[in-house]
Amino acid sequence: MTHAPSPAPIQSELLNQATGGAIVHGYFTRQGGVSDGIYRGLNVGLGSNDNRERVQENRRRVASWFALPLERLATVHQVHSPDVVVVDADYDGSRPAADALVTATPGIALGVLAADCGPILFADPEMSVIGAAHAGWKGALTGVLENTIDAMEKLGARREAIVACLGPSISRRSYEVGPEFVDRFVSQNKAYDQYFTASPKAGHAMFDLPALTVDRLRAAGVRAESLGLCTYPDSERFFSYRRTTHRQEPDYGRQISAIAIREI
Template sequence: MTDAVSPAPIQSALLNEATGSAIMHGYFTREGGVSDGIYRGLNVGLGSNDDREKVSENRRRVANWFDLPVERLATVHQVHSPDAIVVDGSYDGTRPPADALVTATPGIALGVLAADCGPILFADPENRVIGAAHAGWKGALTGVLENTIEAMEGLGARRETIVACLGPSISQASYEVGPEFVERFLGEDPSYKRYFVASAKPGHAMFDLPALTVARLRAAGVRAESLGVCTYPDSERFFSYRRTTHNQEPDYGRQISAIAIRET
């Protein structure tokens, strides 16, 4: 399979400034893949109904961007949990149920998939520890961000030297939720009211998942930013579960965000 266009991921200025050339990262879009139809572009979702060979080729292209074989692209079976796992040199391609990965091993790219949920990449360049987390509303609320940081600390990272960036995800302008959703968050913390504004639909609200994500990262003691890019309106660059649902399409692709420590 060939394609004239190579993947061209978005990057975080904060991560680039903090890590220099020691750590590579990218928030990949649909650009540079071989899938077609509703999966057009760089669909890396093994859970989608896309042609398996095309998904495998797309994943190979992501790994190649890091100058790594596809066997060194580590992902998990994402289940909207707060769980983070440690990946090391023994990684064998297994995808356990979890929503975050951390490593101190060079030459392994940690990847998380998303199609509206938040992909967060973490790096402690001083102690050479990295992480990647998938945080939808459930993961963000139940602690996947904090658990990723704790797992990184278990490998020698320190909060004061960790930086993190939230990649392309659904914005408040595109995320309408019902009253039971709002009640669940306010039951957890009444101050979360600040992440909701009334929508045009009675009893409903628009939810600011990116703001909650960045606030929880900062409250956990790490420097954090958001790219401020919304997946929902930009069908040329991003897959979106919510857009797929609204368009009554049968399935959707997933984009990947990944990070790796360079081998010395």
């Protein structure tokens, strides 16, 4: 198996300042893994056609960065839903169909995968409750962000103490959509028109998913920021579904963003 440098994730200044080291997080790039070819690097996508042994090794490296065994890296089978699962000390490694996870249990890393969609990490440092959500356009529109916050509150979090950060995701300049896509949003809320600007292609628009995501987080009552990193143009650091589609490649990898409460 190919040797590669250990993964070195990107971090949120907001999360770091708020949590003071009691909660650790990372937005992992594709660097520091063992996959090769179109999956080169740290592909953690069990749903990809990459060699499963390499994917598991990549996931093990992510868990090790948190000083945890692979079995304590919790992820879900993402289906672009608004659904959230609670993870506790009895976590058995299952991957239920959902798009967000929350926990108040130390020593478990909650991870969400993405390759253009938005990975959002949440923390209430006062009550030691964390969350992770995968929000593409459908999840963001149907409430996965708000549902994650609600689920954290049920574990004891206080909304006003929660901080959240959107990691690397596709930006407005790389996200062209058709008129039916715009209609879907504006028919739900006319104010959503602000997230679309004219495209060079007649009848199309450029969609600002990161702005929608951060605005919905703030409207839900939490402090939120975005790393401001676009996955599409940066092939050295990020996998991108849309870039893969435009290049007519047969498949694509996924990067992971994860968060954990430190064990005392």
